[in-house]
Amino acid sequence: MxxxxxxxxxxxxxxxxxxxxxxxxxxxxxxxxxxxxxxxxxxxxxSEVIHAGMYYPTNSLKAQLCVRGNELIYEYCDARGIMANPISKLILATNDTEIDRLHKIFEQGQINNVPNMRIIESAEIKKLEPAIDAKLAIYAPTSGIMDSxxxxxxxxxxxxxxxxxxxxxxxxxxxxxxxxxxxxxxxxxxxxxxxxxxxxxxxxxxxxxxxxxxxxxxxxxxxQVKYAKGNYFRYMGKAPFSRLIYPIPNHGGLGIHLTPDAAGHARFGPDVEVVEEIDYRVNESRRELFAQSIKSYWPQVDENLLSPDYAGIRPKIGKDVESxxxxxxxxxxxxxxxxxxxxxxxxxxxxxxxxxxxxxxxxxxxxx
Ligand SMILES: Cc1cc2nc3c(=O)[nH]c(=O)nc-3n(C[C@H](O)[C@H](O)[C@H](O)COP(=O)(O)OP(=O)(O)OC[C@H]3O[C@@H](n4cnc5c(N)ncnc54)[C@H](O)[C@@H]3O)c2cc1C
CATH class of the missing domain: 3.50.50.60 (FAD/NAD(P)-binding domain)
Known part of the structure; x- marks a missing residue:
């Protein structure tokens, strides 16, 4: 035995x-x-984000287990007094080419049974998050943050x-x-x-x-496991946001997004950087790339207030890290x-x- x-x-x-x-x-x-x-x-x-599940292909394990996992995490934390806060999320289209992609993500979310998503227009985006400049957004109320x-x-x-x-x-x-x-x-x-x-x-x-x-x-x-590092930068000034703010996904990641914290600051990241070794030091040379990406949805960001925070590494098993x-x-x-x-x-x-x-x-x- x-x-x-x-x-x-x-x-x-x-x-x-x-x-x-x-x-x-x-x-x-x-x-x-x-x-x-x-x-x-x-x-x-x-990022400690509780994802809602709109990004993943129909019937994939990621789609099924994310949507089910989202429910289970909230239930689990609720029963034990652990922080899991559905602060909601906006996925933003900032130009015409992104609008088509936004609609595709929304449709995929519907197929994946992500609950209560809505498409909202710029006036409603401004009402929810006045500092954001975007044409259209997906509003996902079941996205949130957790104390993992x-x-x-x-x-x-x-x-x-x-x-x-x-x-x-x-x-x-x-x-x-x-x-x-x-x-x-x-x-x-x-x-x-x-x-x-x-x-x-x-x-x-x-x-x-x-x-x-x-x-x-x-x-x-x-x-074969490939390493895709995600760097994070902390914003040292006040960041006037109360929701998760995401661009349209790109290059094998979900885009350099913003996670607000309770103190009114914010963290940006992760990007996607292919690396050969497990080395968690933040690549500070990515600051400019971060600033450009953030400016596309938050034009007032002061890039001098971006400070290297931490990094994590994704275990990627596809033919390349983008697929x-x-x-x-x-x-x-x-x-x-x-x-x-x-x-x-x-x-x-x-x-x-x-x-x-x-x-x-x-x-x-x-x-x-
Ligand atoms: C930048 C980044 C952002 C992310 N953001 C999110 C997010 O917001 N929301 C989300 O849902 N997911 C997110 N993820 C994904 C999520 O973090 C991972 O999917 C999850 O943490 C994987 O957990 P794991 O237990 O599989 O791996 P790990 O946490 O890496 O655990 C593996 C464990 O195996 C141990 N181990 C390895 N080799 C051995 C050995 N020989 N003997 C004994 N132990 C060993 C390691 O020490 C480690 O503790 C993100 C990932 C990254 C990199």
């Missing part, structure tokens, strides 16, 4: 969401992370309440199938072995590297290995989708 039912590699928001769903369904769960704590990589280096650190803490708490645990400073080294179970080697101060019925790879930027250490997993099922690629959640029917679930390419909207990914994985055949 295996030591535990499930071992999850990676304690980001997604690994924790998956671990929590399985722990709640009665499985014994251990999550391992190479870092001293949970959520120290992509899950703490993002508190959500992760609560998810871990639930896993622990069900008898599960997070093993910190515990890098996954390798796994092979022995006697119908996974025998898993974990590093750290001492190397240990643990057996599990199900092994779940949720290692974000390292998902490709981790998958290569699973014996028997054919290389053709392991995508749409869906989340990949593979099990035995995809890669022919029993008791193995691989999560690849969990970039945006991974945070929003995390609880829905948990629900989805908990239903997968490999866990029967």
């Amino acid at each position: 295996a030591d535990i039912d499930v071992l999850v590699i990676g304690a980001g928001m997604v690994g924790l969401g998956v671990g929590r769903a399985l722990a709640n369904s009665g499985k014994s769960v251990i999550i391992v992370d190479k870092n001293p704590s949970f959520g120290e990589e992509t899950s703490s280096r993002n 650190h508190s959500i992760m803490l609560a998810l871990l708490g639930e896993i622990e309440d069900n008898g599960g645990a997070l093993a910190r400073n515990s890098p996954f080294l390798g796994a092979k199938r022995e006697n119908g179970e996974w025998m898993i080697e974990i590093g750290g101060e001492e190397t240990t072995k643990i057996s599990a019925n199900t092994l779940i790879l949720s290692a974000g930027l390292w998902s490709g590297a981790v998958a290569k250490n699973v014996e028997g997993l054919e290389e053709k099922f392991i995508p 749409f690629t869906d989340f990949q959640i593979l099990d035995e029917k995809d890669h022919y290995l029993k008791g193995l679930i691989c999560l690849f390419g969990i970039d945006s909207p991974g945070l929003t989708s995390s609880l829905a990914i948990g629900e989805y994985v908990a239903k997968m055949g490999a866990l029967a």
Whole structure:
């Protein structure tokens, strides 16, 4: 008999969401992370936006899990007193060529069942956000912001309440199938072995590297992970906005958007910068690009008040970072290995989708 039912590699928001769903369904769960704590990589280096789900192609996992995840995040936070605030979002068309694209995003949102979106014209945009200069906008009332650190803490708490645990400073080294179970080697101060019925790879930027250490997993099922950095700049002056302000998406990202904070300041980002290494330093040379993009919808912005803030990196698995690629959640029917679930390419909207990914994985055949 295996030591535990499930071992999850990676304690980001997604690994924790998956671990929590399985722990709640009665499985014994251990999550391992190479870092001293949970959520120290992509899950703490993002926009913390609760996406509504209008950007993603029909029936894609991103469309389904984002729309469902949006609902679940609000419910989860509401029940636990965690901040999740539907401050709403405006997606802006600032010129005629963007108007067509705006309508396409709106139609896609309708297909994806995003609730209560509306197209609004410049007079209503001015009423909602007087500093914005735009011709047309999508108003999405279910978009919002969340306190993802508190959500992760609560998810871990639930896993622990069900008898599960997070093993910190515990890098996954390798796994092979022995006697119908996974025998898993974990590093750290001492190397240990643990057996599990199900092994779940949720290692974000390292998902490709981790998958290569699973014996028997054919290389053709392991995508090459490319790194698309997103830099953020903080606005040091007052920013007169109360909603999320987004341009039309471009170049593999959702555009350099504005997230207001409670103190009346704002953060801008992320952009998309292809990088070769995981290096979280902000590329300050992007300031001019930021200023240009922001000016297209907020002409009064003072670019001298833009100060480098932080950066995160998206794990992209497409042929290039600009093309749409869906989340990949593979099990035995995809890669022919029993008791193995691989999560690849969990970039945006991974945070929003995390609880829905948990629900989805908990239903997968490999866990029967
Ligand atoms: C710039 C940017 C902005 C974003 N904005 C949003 C947003 O506003 N809304 C939204 O919904 N999504 C957003 N996302 C996407 C979201 O942040 C990610 O989809 C989500 O955080 C992915 O979580 P994860 O658990 O898969 O990965 P991670 O948080 O990276 O977790 C993976 C974990 O695996 C661990 N690990 C790796 N290798 C090993 C190993 N060998 N052994 C043990 N542990 C290992 C790592 O230490 C890490 O803790 C954004 C992403 C970026 C980069």
